[in-house]
Amino acid sequence: MWLHILKKDLKLHWPYVAAVLALKVAAVWMIQKMGIFAEPPQWLLLHAFIDLAFAVVAGFAIIVVVQSDPVVSNNDDWLIRPIRRSDLALDKIAFAALVTLLPTFVFDLGVGLMHGLDALPAIGASAYTALVIFIGV
Helix, strand or coil: CHHHHHHHHHHHCHHHHHHHHHHHHHHHHHHHHHCCCCCCHHHHHHHHHHHHHHHHHHHHHHHHHHHHCCCCCCCCCCCCCCCCHHHHHHHHHHHHHHHHHHHHHHHHHHHHHHCCCCHHHHHHHHHHHHHHHHHHC
């Protein structure tokens, strides 16, 4: 049941997901333009602002999605189709992971591999960064 709710949330809130992905693509583009040595130092500040905007927009998207579905109580059970609370919670956690964890892992893994890291250290670093962003947001 939670996959149906997740699909509904993705269809309903796709502009937020698109904004999060666009900010992540912009951050990766900035990293590629700066290179390994962060050549123009001014771009480092711009990259920091893009990363901050990514965290803010991802947090806003998660808040909007969590607030869009009310938890059903005993009093208004007849108004809404009964959805188990565990399914609703699992859907919201899956949406948060899909919006923050997955793009961060994939794009950071791509950047690490483009900069010449081996696969295993790049996967480890990307997983650590994605987990820190996921917990932080």
